[in-house]
Each structure stands twice: as C-alpha cells, then as structure tokens.
Amino acid sequence: MAFRMRLPSADYFADLVKAISAVVEEGTFTIDGSSMRLTSMDPAHISLVNFELSKSAAEEYSCERPVEMTVSINELYKLLSRARKNESLILEYDDEKKNLTVILANPAASTERSFTLNALETATGKTATPNLTFEARARVNADALKDAIEDASLVSDYTKVTIAPDAVMFSSKGELGTHQTRFIRGGTAVYEIETDKEVSANFSLTYLEKIIKPGKSLADETVIELSTNRPIKLAFPIPSGKLEYLIAPRIE
Amino acid sequence: MKQLKLHATTGPEARRERVECPECRGVPRYCSLNVCPYFRGLLSREALERKLSSESVFGPSPPTVFVGSYGYPKVRVGPMLSLLDEEHAALAEDTQRWLELGLDKILDIRLSMLYGRRYSPVTAARSQERHVMILQELAMSLKPVDTEVWLEKRPLVRAGFQVRAAPFGPSAPAKRVQIAENPQVPRIVDRVAADTDMKAEASVNKLYTAGLREYDIVRLLSAGLLGTRIERRFVPTEWSITAVDDIIGKSLRKNVKRNVLISDFLFYTASGVHNRVSVALLPLPWMFEVAEFWHRNGVSGPFMDSELPLERDRYPENVGGAYHAVRLPILEHLHKLRRQAAAIAVIEIWPGWIPLGVWRFRELARRALAGEPRRFDDLKELLSHMRESIGRHLDLWVRRSRVLRFYEEQRSLGLWMR
Numbered sequence: 105m106a107f108r109m110r111l112p113s114a115d116y117f118a119d120l121v122k123a124i125s126a127v128v129e130e131g132t133f134t135i136d137g138s139s140m141r142l143t144s145m146d147p148a149h150i151s152l153v154n155f156e157l158s159k160s161a162a163e164e165y166s167c168e169r170p171v172e173m174t175v176s177i178n179e180l181y182k183l184l185s186r187a188r189k190n191e192s193l194i195l196e197y198d199d200e201k202k203n204l205t206v207i208l209a210n211p212a213a214s215t216e217r218s219f220t221l222n223a224l225e226t227a228t229g230k231t232a233t234p235n236l237t238f239e240a241r242a243r244v245n246a247d248a249l250k251d252a253i254e255d256a257s258l259v260s261d262y263t264k265v266t267i268a269p270d271a272v273m274f275s276s277k278g279e280l281g282t283h284q285t286r287f288i289r290g291g292t293a294v295y296e297i298e299t300d301k302e303v304s305a306n307f308s309l310t311y312l313e314k315i316i317k318p319g320k321s322l323a324d325e326t327v328i329e330l331s332t333n334r335p336i337k338l339a340f341p342i343p344s345g346k347l348e349y350l351i352a353p354r355i356e
Numbered sequence: 357m358k359q360l361k362l363h364a365t366t367g368p369e370a371r372r373e374r375v376e377c378p379e380c381r382g383v384p385r386y387c388s389l390n391v392c393p394y395f396r397g398l399l400s401r402e403a404l405e406r407k408l409s410s411e412s413v414f415g416p417s418p419p420t421v422f423v424g425s426y427g428y429p430k431v432r433v434g435p436m437l438s439l440l441d442e443e444h445a446a447l448a449e450d451t452q453r454w455l456e457l458g459l460d461k462i463l464d465i466r467l468s469m470l471y472g473r474r475y476s477p478v479t480a481a482r483s484q485e486r487h488v489m490i491l492q493e494l495a496m497s498l499k500p501v502d503t504e505v506w507l508e509k510r511p512l513v514r515a516g517f518q519v520r521a522a523p524f525g526p527s528a529p530a531k532r533v534q535i536a537e538n539p540q541v542p543r544i545v546d547r548v549a550a551d552t553d554m555k556a557e558a559s560v561n562k563l564y565t566a567g568l569r570e571y572d573i574v575r576l577l578s579a580g581l582l583g584t585r586i587e588r589r590f591v592p593t594e595w596s597i598t599a600v601d602d603i604i605g606k607s608l609r610k611n612v613k614r615n616v617l618i619s620d621f622l623f624y625t626a627s628g629v630h631n632r633v634s635v636a637l638l639p640l641p642w643m644f645e646v647a648e649f650w651h652r653n654g655v656s657g658p659f660m661d662s663e664l665p666l667e668r669d670r671y672p673e674n675v676g677g678a679y680h681a682v683r684l685p686i687l688e689h690l691h692k693l694r695r696q697a698a699a700i701a702v703i704e705i706w707p708g709w710i711p712l713g714v715w716r717f718r719e720l721a722r723r724a725l726a727g728e729p730r731r732f733d734d735l736k737e738l739l740s741h742m743r744e745s746i747g748r749h750l751d752l753w754v755r756r757s758r759v760l761r762f763y764e765e766q767r768s769l770g771l772w773m774r
Binding site: 145146147148149150151152232233234235236261262306308310311314334335350352353354355356 | 613614640641664665666667758762765766767768769770771772773
C-alpha cells in the first residue's frame with residue numbers, strides 16, 4: 105500500500121472530483137508525503153485545472169513513497185457520487201496492483217462499502233503550467249457569477265470579461281442581441297477589486313459554465329485574475345487545498 | 357447511462373424533404389397508380405392486380421419491420437414484403453448498395469414493398485402476443501424471409517414517402533402475418549435480443565462491433581428487441597435510424613478524441629443521386645459542423661448545426677437526422693486512421709431528388725472518404741479550393757460557421773507556455 109488517506113466527508117471529496125471532471129476525463133494525481141495534486145489540461149488545450157489537497161485536510165494520511173496515480177475522473181466520480189451525507193471516505197492506492205480502493209464508511213450505522221477502480225496507463229510527460237502574471241484581480245460572489253454566465257449564454261457563445269477599477273462586467277453580443285451584467289464596487293456581488301486600469305478579454309461560455317457550476321458548490325466566492333487578451337484564472341478557495349482553473353481567451 | 361431520446365420529425369427538416377412531382381404537386385398522398393410516374397416502371401397493372409386481389413399476399417421480406425411515427429405512442433407496426441423476387445427483396449433494405457442503383461431502380465424496389473400494418477401501442481413490444489412474436493422473429497433474420505400477410509381489405513396503392521426512411525408502396529391493414537420458413541438468426545443477434553439487462557446503447561454498440569449493418573441494427577431496435585426489459589418498445593423507424601447513427605457515432609467519438617491530430621487540411625467530395633457531400637478535415641481537436649444547402653429555386657441555406665469542444669450534446673434542430681447520418685462515416689474514417697480532426701460537412705441537394713431517406717448522406721460521405729483527399733497547408737488554401745469546388749454560396753456558411761470562428765479566435769494555453 106503506497107498511499108492511504110481518510111477524509112471526514114466523502115461527499116465533499118465527490119464535489120472536488122466533480123469540479124476536476126469539468127475539464128478532464130482522465131487525470132494523473134501526484135501524491136507525496138504532504139499532499140495530493142493534479143494539474144491537467146483538457147484535450148483541446150484551452151483550459152487547465154490545478155488541484156491540490158494537503159495532508160491537513162485528512163484525518164489520517166500516509167504515503168510511503170511519492171506515487172503517480174492515473175484514473176478515469178468520470179469513473180471515480182461515479183463511485184464517489186454514491187456517498188451519503190454522513191459517510192467518511194478512505195482512499196487506498198496500491199501501486200503494484202495499480203488499483204485504487206474507495207471505501208465509503210458510515211460509523212453510526214457501522215457499514216462500509218468499498219469499490220476498487222483500476223488505474224490507467226500514465227501518459228508520459230508532465231503538464232507544464234503557463235507562466236502568467238495578472239494585471240487585475242477581483243473577488244466575486246460565486247452565485248452572482250454563475251447567474252452572469254448563464255445570462256450571457258442566452259445570447260452568445262462567448263462573453264467579454266472586464267475588470268475595471270469600479271466594477272466587474274460581463275458583456276456578450278450575439279446574432280440576435282446583447283447582454284451585460286455589472287457588479288459595481290461596494291455592492292454585494294463583488295468583495296474586492298484590485299486594479300489600476302481596465303482590463304478585458306473574451307472567453308468561451310461553454311468553458312466558463314462547465315467550471316463555475318461545480319466550483320460554486322465548493323466555495324462561496326471566486327477569485328478572478330485577468331490581463332487584457334490573456335488567459336483568465338478562476339480560483340475557488342477551499343480549506344486545506346487549492347482549486348484553480350485557467351481558460352485561454354478568444355481573440356477577435 | 358442515459359435514456360435514449362426520440363425526436364419527432366416535424367419541423368424544418370420535414371418541410372425541406374418534400375416530393376416535388378408535377379403529377380401530385382408535392383402531395384404524395386394523392387398519388388395513384390394511374391398517374392404516378394414512379395409507379396410506371398413497376399409491375400404491370402394486371403400483375404399487380406392479380407397479386408393484390410387475393411385474400412393473402414405472399415412474398416419475401418428483406419426482412420423489414422416498419423414502425424410509423426404518426427400517433428405515437430400508438431403507432432403502425434408491421435412487416436413489409438416485396439412483390440418482386442427475393443433478389444430485389446434483399447436489395448430493398450441494403451442502403452449501402454443503393455448509390456450504385458440510381459434513383460429509378462431504388463424507387464422500383466421500394467415502391468414494390470407491400471406494408472401490412474396494424475395499430476399497436478409501443479409498449480406491446482414487451483408482450484407475448486403472437487403477432488408481436490412473429491414480427492420480432494422476422495426482424496431477427498439477416499436474410500430475406502418468405503412471409504405471408506392476410507389483408508383486411510384491398511391495399512391502397514400509393515407511395516408512402518418519409519423524411520428519413522425510404523418510401524414504401526401499397527399498404528393495407530393486416531389481419532395475420534405468418535413466416536413461411538425458418539429464419540436464420542446469427543448467434544450474436546439471438547444473444548443480444550435475449551439479454552434484457554443490457555442497455556439499448558450497449559446492445560447497439562455490441563452489434564455494430566460484431567459487424568452488423570446499420571439497417572439491421574435499426575430494424576432490431578425498431579422491433580423492440582434491444583435494451584433492458586423496461587426500455588423495450590416499438591421505436592418508429594425514422595427515429596431509430598437517427599438513434600443508431602447517434603449511438604455508434606458517440607462511442608466512436610470517445611476513441612477519436614484520444615487520437616493524435618492529422619497534419620494537413622484535407623478535402624474529400626462525392627456526389628450521386630442528385631446530392632453532394634463534401635468533407636473538410638482540419639488539424640484541430642474534434643469538432644463537427646454540418647452546412648446543408650438546397651438548390652431549389654436558387655440556393656436556400658445553409659441550415660447549420662455544430663458541436664464544439666466540451667459542449668453538451670444537443671439535438672441538431674436545423675439539420676435533423678442528416679447530422680448524425682453524416683457524422684458517423686467521418687468518425688468511422690478517423691477511427692480507422694487512428695487520427696483526430698475537426699470535421700466540416702457541406703451537404704447539397706439538387707432538384708430531381710425525392711425524399712428517399714438520410715442514408716444518401718451516410719453513403720456519399722463514405723464514398724467521399726474512401727477516395728484520395730486533396731491536401732492543403734493552411735485554411736486559406738482549403739477554403740479557396742472549397743469555394744471553387746462547391747460554389748460561391750459557400751461564403752454564406754463561412755460567414756456564420758462556429759467551427760471556423762472557433763479556429764480563428766480561440767487561443768490555446770500552449771501559447772503562454774513557451
């Protein structure tokens with residue numbers, strides 16, 4: 105047994121895996137003595153997910169030696185989605201047999217359900233992360249952000265995200281009409297804006313929607329980082345971990 | 357796994373696929389044997405009269421079990437049998453060979469199909485009724501089966517044209533159906549039909565991998581022989597055709613998305629039966645777009661539908677069944693090459709076409725992809741060649757294409773990794 109971890113809440117981990125599955129269908133977790141991490145791009149290389157869950161999130165954590173575990177994220181989510189509210193989760197990875205054991209335990213009822221999932225071949229090469237600096241940063245309410253994205257998708261395939269010193273805006277233009285949502289500084293939808301100039305870029309709504317929907321159930325706020333016509337970074341602050349996404353822009 | 361979706365065929369697709377015939381002025385319901393030019397080459401009037409005047413009609417069924425969509429969930433179900441010989445009966449369903457035959461011959465063969473229909477709720481497919489069992493036994497054969505149908509009244513001799521499925525000839529309510537020989541059922545069909553725990557999607561894929569032809573799978577699905585017990589019902593043939601194209605396409609797509617990209621811009625084209633299918637492959641992750649043009653009193657269209665990366669599948673409202681019919685051969689081709697590409701299909705229909713079904717897109721795309729492609733280094737060269745080959749109306753599509761727009765505007769994260 106190369107790796108064993110016990111988490112207090114199985115359905116929370118299920119939400120995390122669901123958030124990863126927004127971008128990738130299969131992925132490689134890198135696990136060492138301090139955390140489990142995954143960085144992966146979607147097949148079209150337009151979006152990237154950067155996930156990390158540190159040892160401190162777990163009630164029990166042991167890792168004899170660093171391992172790489174490639175699994176089908178969709179299949180893993182299917183198993184985890186069976187988790188009930190009060191169940192805890194044990195993950196065990198056997199790197200000789202190349203299988204992951206998922207145990208859903210309910211201490212109150214003394215029941216234990218276990219699944220094993222065969223690991224996949226690890227694809228060669230590590231996912232590089234783009235080197236990016238951002239000119240603007242805003243913290244927004246995740247619900248309001250989801251509404252803005254859903255509104256925009258009524259008129260177009262993509263939306264222009266703007267961070268100005270006084271507001272965060274989403275504007276879209278389609279064949280039949282336009283849409284705009286403004287989160288004005290000082291209101292309830294935006295908590296903080298850090299920028300000294302206006303920056304904006306266009307992004308595919310399909311990608312934004314896929315990422316924001318599951319992210320919203322994990323965190324109440326979303327941190328948006330942006331530069332003009334460069335990738336956007338969306339971060340969902342989670343306890344003892346990290347969940348960030350990058351999406352490449354569309355340039356007209 | 358999802359419940360299969362069944363889509364009604366009303367809407368723009370049905371409005372475009374209409375019979376344009378000077379005799380009946382586009383209302384094939386009023387066709388009659390005397391005036392219909394399509395019926396003329398058929399059996400002589402006397403021979404037809406003789407065949408249809410007796411109480412029962414005997415002939416080879418390709419086999420065909422046809423399920424109508426009108427009145428769903430209470431639909432017309434029944435066998436079709438050929439009034440010609442067995443050789444013609446075998447051709448009557450074999451869409452893969454129809455391109456070689458040409459319109460007149462296809463019409464001859466299809467309009468000599470007699471349809472013995474009976475109203476039945478779709479859920480009757482699960483019942484042990486004698487009539488249902490006979491239909492299902494017939495559907496399981498892969499070779500023509502001699503069949504006898506007792507008719508309640510004299511058949512109506514007019515053509516039944518449809519949007520996605522091929523037309524048929526005389527039809528009448530059937531009292532009784534009997535199979536006159538033992539149908540030969542391959543073991544794989546027997547096994548899949550007997551398995552009432554296997555989902556319809558898995559069954560379709562299993563039969564496809566085993567090498568069955570699409571129209572055999574369509575018939576089995578229509579007859580309510582595939583899927584879990586609760587899923588089994590009569591599926592209108594028109595919906596079944598699209599469902600099968602879609603299910604097989606989706607499972608191929610899953611594999612194609614893992615392949616490496618092609619390296620050039622490729623262009624394939626083929627025409628026949630007053631239709632033309634042109635396929636362009638671009639070195640990009642899997643995306644797909646169909647643009648349909650009708651050449652009828654000038655050009656109408658493009659009617660377009662597309663799928664971009666990560667997008668959820670939705671029903672192609674504008675193109676309809678042709679979308680899945682043309683996507684399947686493209687995915688088959690990429691799967692065979694072990695390559696990935698973005699695909700664009702331009703389909704054109706000229707006057708002279710009469711609605712014989714969506715199979716022509718599937719077969720023309722297959723014929724196109726079997727040929728040698730033209731290779732280009734960039735999109736500009738590809739587009740200028742396409743414009744030359746297809747015509748100026750292509751620009752109507754270029755302006756509105758979601759795939760081209762995505763290609764031109766969407767950047768990849770790779771750009772910031774160097």
